[in-house]
Amino acid sequence: MDLRARLRNDSNHEGVLLLDGGLATELEAQGAHLQGDPLWSARLLHTNPKAIKAAHHSFLLSGADVIISATYQATIQGFVEHLGVSSDAARELLASGLRLAEEAATAFSSGKRATHPVVVAASVxxxxxxxxxxxxxxxxxADKMSIEELKACHRPQLQCLAAAGAGVLALETIPSVKEAGALVELLREFPNCDAWISFSCKDGTRLSDGNLLQDGVRVAGRSTQVLAVGVNCCPPEWVEPLLDSVAALKSPDRRWVVYPNSGEEWDAQQGWQTSAKTAANIPTLSDVWIKQGAALIGGCCRVCPDQIGELRRHLNRRLNISTEEEADLET
Known part of the structure; x- marks a missing residue:
């Protein structure tokens, strides 16, 4: 089922769709060694595709409505350089990332556990x-590149994913207004693809490049193909002020998407460092995000299937409460 149709279904969890969590986090939990790899989780498209499908399945079992393909760091140039494969083989590997997610979704939807159609988003x-x-x-x-240069860098990946049948593109961890503008322009070349754009941010109001999130939302609003805009891989406590900062730009034609990381901090020498801010906060914090208009909520780095399951149970409880409140009003 396509994302546009799911977002219209406001009766589903108060209009909220649950995204999956950190795919690489789950792959590492399965024993994959990804840190320092220039292809990151995309290498497993070549070496262990079964592990990727199993990771998708884990998030589906936890209640995810939307799963995101293992193509975030998958590019034709990267596969050619780091795997030594041909361009044609690289394109096939890139397409296989979408196919694996779709196969996992199909297998899950045909099983007894499925209660809803799954949306597959192709990560870019x-x-x-x-x-x-x-x-x-x-x-x-981005300061050193033109819009056309940025479009040229992204075009081969989008061409491959669109040709493979991608209906939704997850344009993720975008740090700058300029790159968002390039992607919005590039989307016009792929009219059969819808998308969301999620930005990386440096604090509770600004993108990583220093511009305001408001500026990024305005750029995303230039395209009717962009169904949602928001943030990912930021600390959970930044989401509320970030959404507050763009409240005036809220639109029924463009929803908010938020999927923060666990709140742990990354240290280049020691890896992820646990702090007092953990992914356990996400279900509680999500109540405010929903009131602010978030329609797509999930997790990014260090958010595992168990934590997505906890968020699903929280959303289910919210739905029951809302249903009971509506019944009380009717009586």
Whole structure:
């Protein structure tokens, strides 16, 4: 089922769709070694596709309505450079990321556990993800590139995913207004694809490049193909002020999407460091996000299937409460 149709179904969990969590986090929990790999989880499209499908299945079992393909760091150039494969083989690997997610969704939907149709979104990371230097959290490269250069970098990946049948593109961890503008322009070349754009941010009002989230939302609003805009891979406590900062731009034609990380902090030497802010906060915090208009909620790095399951149970309880309140009003 397509995302546009699901977002119209406001009776489903108060209009909220549950995204999956950190795919790489689940792959690492299965034993994959991803840290430092320039292809990150996309390498497993080549070496262990069964693990990717199993990770998707884990999030579906936890109640996710939407799963995101393992193509965030998958590019034709990256596969050619780091796997030594041909361009044609690289395209097939990229397409296989979408296919694996669709196969997992189909298998789940045909099983007894399925209670809702699953949406598959094809992940497209920022150009910084390809660079593998952390610049998806600064956007520094965008200052040195033109809109046309950014479009040229993204075009092969979008061409491949669109040809593979992607109906929804998850344009993720976008750090700059300029790159968002390039992607909005590029979407016109793929009229059969809808999308969401989620930004990386540096605080409770600003994108990683220093511009306001408001500026990014306005740019996203130039395209009717962009069904949702928001943030991902930020600390959970930033989501409320970020959505507050764009409240005046809320539109029935454009929903909010939020999927923060666990709140743990990344240290280049020691990896993820646990702090007092953990993913356990996400279900409680989501109550406010829903009131602010968030229609797509999930998790990013370090958010595992168990935590998505906890969020699903929280959303289910909210739905029951809302249903009971409506019944009381009717009587």
């Amino acid at each position: 990371g920022s150009y910084g993800a390809f660079l593998h230097d952390g610049s998806e959290y600064s956007g520094a490269y």
